[in-house]
Amino acid sequence: METTSSSPIKPRRKDKDEDGHAVEKEEEQDNNDLVGEPHRKLQRLGATPEAKEVLLNEAYQQPKLTKWLQTAWTTSQGSKEAQTGAQVFADPFQICLLPGLLEQGQSQALVAEIIQKVQWSRKQMDLYEFYQSSDLSNMPTCPLLTNFLQVLRKQVRPWLEKVTNLKLDYVSASCSMYTCGDYLLVHDDLLKDRQVAFIYYLSPWEGAEEWTESQGGCLEIFGSDDQCFPQFPVQRKIAPQDNQFAFFKVGSRSFHQVGEVTTFDYPRLTINGWFHGETNEAFVADSMRAFPRLNYLQPDSLNKPPLGLFLNNVYLKSATRRSIQKRIEENSEICLYEFFKREKFELARSQLLADSDTLKWRRQGPANAHNYEVLDLTTARGTILELLQLFRSHAMFDLLRDFTDLDLAGADAQRPTCSVELQRWSHGNYTVLGDGLASEENTLDLVYYLNAAEGAAVITYLSPDSELPAAKAPANGRRSEYDGEEEDESVLLTITPVDNALNIVYRCEGTTKFTKYVSRNTPLDKGPVFVISCSYKE
Template sequence: MPKKRFAPNSNRRNDEKRSKEHNNSNVEPPVLIDDMKSCNIAKLFKESYSDKTETCKGCINFSHQPFFHAVINNFVQNVEFLQQLQEELSELTFTEKNNDLYKFYQSKEDLKVVDLPYINALRSLIYKDLKEWITDITGIELVDTVDLSCAKYQYTDTLLCHDDELDDRRIAFIYYLVPEKWTKEDGGALDLFNVNENGQPDATVKSILPVRNNFAFFEVNAVSYHQVAEVLTEDKTRLSISGWFHGPPVERPEPYVESPVTLHPSRSVDENTFYDWINPAYLDPVTQSEIQEKFEDDSEIELTDFLLPEKYEELKTAIQETNLEWKRKGPANKRKYSALDLNSAPEILKTCLDFLQSDALFLVLSNITGLKLHELASCSDSDGETSENNQNNGEEKIPCCHSEVRKWNHGNYTLIRDTDCTTADFELDSLLHICCEGWSEEYGGFTSYIAKGEDEELLSVYPTENSLSLVYRDKGTLKFVKYLNHKVTQMPTKGFYDILSVYRE
């Protein structure tokens, strides 16, 4: 039964209103610092902006590398105001925001409408005087639409590489309310990226350390790639107010499209080599039938103890050799991990890849998934449809695959845009995890699958020793590897390895 709600006493309501008005009237509103009021300094920064030159005058710093950004030191002069503002912010309700791109806490209340005296005063300064000053300096006709929110970043929280481009955002800003003694070792810096020849983020070239009462802002454009580095301190909170000024949209270049990965047909391997690797339990017809039944219901399965123990131990030893060459995989707005240069791979690793791409394993995978990955695979009632799907201009498609040996350490991840170049209607993902003893879900590094356009997770694949995880997905299913945070350094190996193989019918 719903609770009854009574109208508040009108006298009490009027008392509260008068009290709030009294509180607001007692707040000394913050004003722009003197350096921002000076006509001479304003002229200097207008020239700096138009000429794209580095300029530092008083409390204001302008920079144009890798893209235009500025920092205003000691933004609010009144120390008591700053303390009262932080108290109001601490009373807000914060909810966790967590997906492939970020993990942090954001105020549930919208700072654009929350009615508290010190937040109101700061909002008024940002919405009016600051907006007009930025418009005057940059010439960008900022409109009245301003986004404003409060965020808390705590230990292991981060916001990965992105460019902020959305609709008519023109200027992004962050006002820092961190503790006085925030150091580089605490993390949480605003990292700025340069771009490569394709306009994609290449490397961090500048880091802006959070400093209490500093106000940072930058121009949002096609190359304004940045991130909030992971917070590494366990006893401090990175508190900030951030948002965007909006204005006339600017023309954007066509997004860069990566070339799809090349897949290859299965290869022949010696029969003895194949049997040297695979757990014979997965060759049993009854076991294969049971696995197929479950896989057809769930579209995913984990095959434990997939490799024979002695081979798996050899593989673990070889993959940790120090003379292997690992290549950094980017760009940072899509992925960050290391992939093995196969030219440096020891023979045992090459043989393992031969096994995973072998004609015999294609047949085993066909038998345990019901997919048409091999001409000798038994046909089910639905194979007529599969056969039609495998036709391409009247020609039968050839089953094929691609494998990659990957190393995962602190700071590695992939984002859901990592699958933008997928062209097949359906694919079978195969993940073989290696050296993941001591791994915990709180470290990150698990692979999440979500439906395109949805936030709800469909399933997660967790690193498990000597297990082969199979996931059948369509174009509408996206995947990402969750950011490996600082806690992963607690593992004996400081991370883990895997071999991702993708199969197509």
């Protein structure tokens, strides 16, 4: 099949809106432009204490406490200090919590200044959705935030050096605000010279000083396997607590995420960033690992399903096939509505929703790449088995040759192969960008939905010409939190769920894709969304 060299998938750009159906550029917005109940709740502070400078809690400046933290940090055993409530956790990696970091009333004064003066940028990518400020070093009109940065530089940094025995050179920090539906998915923060990550929580509203897990926004900590890949389930959750300071050593196992905020009452507000030093050795040692790849198989010669029993008759006509081929040559993609006979589709969907005993599902990881379920194909029965076999049959290879003019069958076919996967998508599921999702060669992707729901299992394709920053696509496929520079990725195509529709996408080498995080705000009243996902190679 002939395609243009400049664009593997014809761009079909749409206005980007807040539903997150495509990667979006950041947008500068003043506080006054931010709308919605969470932003109005940000201003419910009441009387704000006068504050001209930020003051550390005297308890954390005592040599006795510093000595206790040094010991707790180096002994690799979790412990808690009685006077301050400071805690050190050793498992699955070292993390320290310091409640009451600043003197009483300081967090309320900081939030008041944030409300009045901070401008926010909306950050939306495969990995996250939230609001972020500029770096605190670029806020000349915010004296308290500037002072807080100086406290981090001049008081906290040398103190952390004593506690962690690390050489720390400078600090970078910004404000983050997560409103209902916002999140930050699994990453390890490994980038360049980051040594210690920190989060300072701001939640001074009466009744909301300490959040519950049901409100979301927890710092969620992951364990990892022998290859340092993060594993499900979450091992530890740290809920936002006003005036609490958390820090951890950035390393090859420091996997964490910010759980989706589920409350409309208040936003999750923090000052966060990193203490930097020399190049992090863990980043160098870990730089060559990659995600597992799809398993490609040859067409199943034993299975010979008659297409007429399954497909909508219109797609069996020669004229329709020629029309499809022309469309794919021009646009590199097409959506074939009502692809299977309606009765076959209904039988398959009913079986998927009703069969909780025979069908066996496993969670697809690692957590920094995927979070959805895949069917053990050996447990498939009935109509589900028939459809899965059909996608791997010679008859389907022949049909796709007619649709695309690719050498997937016939005398010119060398060694065509395909991968077939049946996925189950529910709240909290996602895939993120990484080298495991970049096509190593030209492929033909098929995406077929059953029990579709708007906003669940939405797939976005990005141009191979869109180079991700090192923070977002390192050689090992690992991801690091947003570090202040975000490029304008080129969205080539967004596939939205439609029942019984077969999406065909010709995908050139280097094209990346991800499946949008399924927010808990997404209605799944009919149950999970099922996706038959296939890739074919000539």
